Amino acid sequence: MSTKTPQAIRGTQDIFGAEAEAFAHVVETFERVRKLYRFRRVEMPVFEKTEVFSRSIGETTDVVSKEMYSFEDRGGDSLTLRPEFTAGIARAFLTNGWQQHAPLKVATHGPLFRYERPQKGRYRQFHQIDAEIIGAGEPQADVELLVMADQLLKELGISDGVTLMLNTLGDGESREAWRAALVEYFRAVKDQLSEDSQERLEKNPLRILDSKDPRDKAFVGDAPKIDDFLSTEAQDFFGKVTSGLDAAGVEWTRAPSLVRGLDYYRHTAFEFVTDRLGAQGTVLGGGRYDGLMESLGGAPTPAVGWAAGIERLAMLVADAGTAQAARFDAAIIPMDEAGLPLANRAARLLRDQWNSVEIFATGKFKKRLSRANEGGALLAIIIGEDELASGDVTVKDLHGGEQVRVSLDGLADAMSQAQNAQWLRDSGIPTDDA
Ligand code: ATP
Numbered sequence: 001m002s003t004k005t006p007q008a009i010r011g012t013q014d015i016f017g018a019e020a021e022a023f024a025h026v027v028e029t030f031e032r033v034r035k036l037y038r039f040r041r042v043e044m045p046v047f048e049k050t051e052v053f054s055r056s057i058g059e060t061t062d063v064v065s066k067e068m069y070s071f072e073d074r075g076g077d078s079l080t081l082r083p084e085f086t087a088g089i090a091r092a093f094l095t096n097g098w099q100q101h102a103p104l105k106v107a108t109h110g111p112l113f114r115y116e117r118p119q120k121g122r123y124r125q126f127h128q129i130d131a132e133i134i135g136a137g138e139p140q141a142d143v144e145l146l147v148m149a150d151q152l153l154k155e156l157g158i159s160d161g162v163t164l165m166l167n168t169l170g171d172g173e174s175r176e177a178w179r180a181a182l183v184e185y186f187r188a189v190k191d192q193l194s195e196d197s198q199e200r201l202e203k204n205p206l207r208i209l210d211s212k213d214p215r216d217k218a219f220v221g222d223a224p225k226i227d228d229f230l231s232t233e234a235q236d237f238f239g240k241v242t243s244g245l246d247a248a249g250v251e252w253t254r255a256p257s258l259v260r261g262l263d264y265y266r267h268t269a270f271e272f273v274t275d276r277l278g279a280q281g282t283v284l285g286g287g288r289y290d291g292l293m294e295s296l297g298g299a300p301t302p303a304v305g306w307a308a309g310i311e312r313l314a315m316l317v318a319d320a321g322t323a324q325a326a327r328f329d330a331a332i333i334p335m336d337e338a339g340l341p342l343a344n345r346a347a348r349l350l351r352d353q354w355n356s357v358e359i360f361a362t363g364k365f366k367k368r369l370s371r372a373n374e375g376g377a378l379l380a381i382i383i384g385e386d387e388l389a390s391g392d393v394t395v396k397d398l399h400g401g402e403q404v405r406v407s408l409d410g411l412a413d414a415m416s417q418a419q420n421a422q423w424l425r426d427s428g429i430p431t432d433d434a
């Protein structure tokens, strides 16, 4: 048997410390915001039959052709660890008869898996928050999702320096005409394109616009624009999306070459991008996928959605310092083991009232006090011999310096007094003794 400790899988992360706090902050904020917009929570399987993804995302995409974690299970079925949420949610919509809830607004978060080259902001197991509106064909659904994304970024304190890039891919007819023009344009310069894009040219020419290869980028600027091919209906649809955004105060920038990597998009396509994350600058992306349900054998069902990388959002949150600075209500320090029962009683009493409490039970007293300070405790509650004899505790405000003796009955009051004093200090309102 080997005695060597196995290493983690390349491209996975063990998230701890400040990064884990920022990650949790993103998820908690998303939960608050999705409730504001009345999206219902769903929990989805981490794996699906491979065809769920190959049929809906499209065989010619990078995700399906190169990035999926697919394997045969013991029963001989081909399964795939989900590389995105949308396909699985669409499958669930059809297999559970969720049509009865349409228009259905759902939200979820969790891990996704893609075999990519790991680098900053790009992992093989990563996490997304995700929001979808299924069974809604009107531009108001697109507007609502975009307003929600905009508010999420504001609540996270990272909206400065993140820009909404917006495009339309038109309806089926507009998209086909545009596609034909793109093929003609790129065919003329075919031998100067990257190998990948030469291949995309026949199968999926829109994807050339999405290429990160500088050889392709050189030609993207002058490529035919969707605007020249939009049907009146598609123009009208896009106009309603942009006027909705303007009404709700969402700033946006038109990005005429923006396409989404996945095949099923129609009409609205968008990304929220930043230059603060290097090459991995897209934090949130999505659009309308009216063609998806049919590719899974369902009735035509219009839908729109977005997903955002939690790790990328968490990096911005950490940089902006907008996650709550570490702080908690009370550190309870019994001088020795005899003080533990009183410590446990005091802790339960405070926690029942929703105060965050940690008991520092071991180590030298001074060391414990400094750990409490470093951890950001507001109060230190000290239980020594005197206190044990009387049943009182000593309460020290670690920020204001006040020290008092109180009975357990008075502890909750002492706690709220200290919280009020802290609130006054935080808000910069001068106090009498200042
Ligand atoms: P990219 O162009 O960066 O590869 P994408 O178009 O493949 O992104 P989507 O499939 O639209 O990304 O996923 C939405 C979001 O999920 C991205 O904007 C990003 O924040 C995040 N994301 C995608 N792939 C990864 C990954 N491998 N690691 C970390 N986050 C990711």
Ligand code: MG
Pocket: none
């Ligand atoms: Mg990708």
